[in-house]
Amino acid sequence: MASPRYSLLRTLIPFDIYGGMKLTGKYFGKVLRQANRGLKRTHVVVEYPEVPTTLMPRFRGRLQMIKDEQGEVKCVCCMACEKICPTQVITIEKGKKEGRKTPFPIRYDFEMERCIFCEFCVESCGFDSIILNHQFELATYNREDFSHAMEGGFQNMFDPTPVSHYSVSSED
Amino acid sequence: MEQLLIKLGQYMFVIFGLLAVGGAGVLIFSKSAVHSVIGFLFSMICVAGCFLSLQAEFLGVAQLLVYAGGIVVLFLFVVMLVELTKYQEKGIFQTQTKFAIPLVGLGLLAFAGVFRTALFGASTNEALTLQPGLVGATENLGNAQAVSRGLFANFILPFEILSVILLVALVGAIVLAKSERV
Amino acid sequence: MTPTLTQYLVISLLQIVVVMGFVMTLVPLLTFAERKVIGYVQVRLGATRVAGGLWGAQRGRTHQSRTFTGGLNGFMWWLGRWPVISIFRGLPMFIADALKLLTKEDIVPIEADKAVFVLSPALAMVAAFTVFAAIGFAPGALFYFPAKFPYLGGLPFYGFLTDLNVGLLFILGVASVGVYGIVLGAWASNSKYPLLGGLRSAAQIVSYEVPLTLSLLVPVVLTGSLNFNEMSTRMATDIPVNGLVGIGRTLLMFVGFFVYTTCGFAETNRTPFDLAEAENELVAGFHTEYSGMKFSFFFLSEYASMITVSALASAFFLGGHYLLPFGLQPTWNHFFQNSPSAFLAWTCTPSILWFLLKIFFLLFVFLWVRATVPRYRYDQLMDVGWKFLIPYTLVMFVIAALLRYAA
C-alpha cells in the first residue's frame, strides 16, 4: 500500500480512514461485549467508589509519622524535614522525655493545606520516621481540618486520616 | 376545503409580501451593516414564502436555496470581515446620489405601469399563471418539470447566454483578486 | 374516505407531535449514546452514574468494605452485573443534562448585539427542525385508525408530514438557512473566538453545500423526481442489478453514499470537520458566549441536523424503507418474493423499521467517526471540499446522466 504507485488510489479511496475505523470499531465491540462485570474486562477504568483503586507503591499521599515496635516515636528532632520543606508547613518543637536518650518532639505540626506532596521531608529524614502514606481522599469542608498535630490538632499525625463522609474509598 | 386553502394562500401572499417590504425597509434604514443583511435575508425568505403561496413551489424553494442559503451568506461574510466604519470616513459612500435619484424615479414609474396593468388591465387573469403553450407542458406536469422544460427546451439560448455572463463575472472577480495580490 | 377539514387538521397535528416527539427524544438519547460510544472506543466505560449523592448520602463505609454512593448510583452499580442492561447504566444522565441546561443561568454579554444574539439560536433551531416537515419516514400510510376510534376512525396516519413535490429542494433550502444561526450568533457575541469560528463555519458550509447538492443530484437524475418518498422508493426498487446499467447504478450509489455522508459531516459541523468549534484553538468556537437554553438550542439543532443527514443518506443511498442498500432490493425480491418462508417474504416488503434501523446505524457512524478521525486543518478542509469532493461529485453526476440515458 505504501508504494507510490498506489498514491492516487489512496487519495481517491480513503484506506487510512477505513483502517482507523476498523481499529476503533474493534475496541468498541470488545468493550461493548465486556462492559458488564461478569466477564473479563477490557476497559482500563475502574468504577471507583465501589471498586477500590490500586495505587502504585510510590504514590505520595498524606504525611504520617510512624512509631517503632515499642510504640516509641521514631522522630529524633533533627529538624531536617522542617528545614527542607519548600512550603514551610512542618513545625517541630524540640523537647525531652523521661527515659529517652534522643530528643523528643513535643510538638510536630503539619499544615496539609499548603503541602505540595514533594516527599522532600521523607527523603531528608535519616531515621525513617515519617512517610507519605497512600491516602488520596483528603478533601475536607473546613480549613482547620487540614492542620495535623501529634495530639490536639484536628487530625492525628500517627493515624491515617479518618475517612469522613466526604471520602468514600477504603484505606489499605 | 380547496376553497379555503386558496383563500388562505391569497392572504399568505399579502402577508409575506408586506413582511418582505418590511425586511427591505430594515435593509435600507438600519445603522449596522449586519442588521441590513439580516433584513435582506428576512426579505428573501418572505419572497420565497410569496412564491410558495402562489403554488410556485420550485421557484420558492430555489429562492430559499440560492438567495437565502448561498448569496446572503456571502454578503454576511464580507460585511463581517470588512470594517465598514473605516471606509465611512473616506467618504466613498453616497457619491452617486445624483444619478441614483432619477433612476429610482424612473424605476418607480415603470413599476407603477406594471402594477396598473397587472391590477386593472386585461391580463389580470393570466399574469401569474404559466402559459401552457409557452412551456409546452400539460396541465398535470409538476412545477419543477414545467420550469425545467421552459429553461432547457424553449429558452435554452437566453439561459446559456446568461450563464456565460455569470462566468465572465466569475473570471473577472478572479482576475481582480489575483492582480491585487501580485 | 376523505377527511373533513377539522379531521385533517387533527391528524396533521398528531403527525407533527409524533415526528417532533421522535426527534426531540432522539436528540438527548444521542448525547448519551455519544458519551457511551466514544467511551467504549477509547476503552473507557462512559457514563455509568448520575451524580454524587443523589437520593441518600454515601452510607455504610467501613474499613475494607464496598461502599455505596447513594441510592440511585448504588442501584446502577448493581445493574452492572447484568449483560445487556449494564450498557444502559447512566441513562438518567440525559435527564440530568436537560435539567442542567434548562436551569443554568442565561448570560448575555454586555457588548453583545442583544436582538441578534437571541435570534440566532432560534434561527438555527427552526431551520434544523423545519426540515423534518419534508422527510418521509414511511411512504404512504403508516397505519389506519381502527374504525371504532373516536372521531378519526378509518382515516390514514401518514408516515410523512407533507408530500412536497420539491421535497428534496425544500430540505436543502431550509437546512442552508441554518448556517445563519451559527454566523450571526458568532457575530453577535462580539468576541474574537466566536467570530473566527463563525467565519470558518460560513466558509465551510458554503463550500460543502456545493458537493452536497451535487451528490444529491445523482439520485435526482436517476429517478427523475424531487419528491422525497418517490425518490427513496424508486432508488431502492427501480432497476434490478443485472446488466451494466444495474451494476453501474449500484456502484454509483455506493460511492455516492460515502461522498454524501462526508459532505453531511461537514454540513452538520461534526468531527472531523468541526472547525467552527475547535476546542484547542477557539475555546468553543461560535457558541463560546452562549449558555443555558440558548446554548442548548445550538446543541439541539446540531443533533437534529445529524438526524436529517442520516435520514437523507439512508433514504437515497441505503435503500430507504427496504431491507437492502444500494439498489440491491429488486434482486433480493426476485429470489425471495414468493418464498414459502413468511420471514423471507416479509423482508421483501417495505417497512419503517428498516428505515429507522438505518438511521440509527448512521447516527452510530457519526459518533464512531468522531471517536476515530482527527480534525482537519482549515486548508486541508478546503482542499478536501474543492479539489476532491467537487470533482468526484461532478464525475458521478455525469455517470448518473449516462446511466439514466442508457436505462
Ligand code: SF4
Ligand atoms: S511533602 Fe514536601 S511540602 Fe509536604 S511536608 Fe514534605 S517537604 Fe513539605
Ligand code: SF4
Ligand atoms: S527529619 Fe525525621 S527525625 Fe528529623 S525531625 Fe524530621 S521527622 Fe524527625
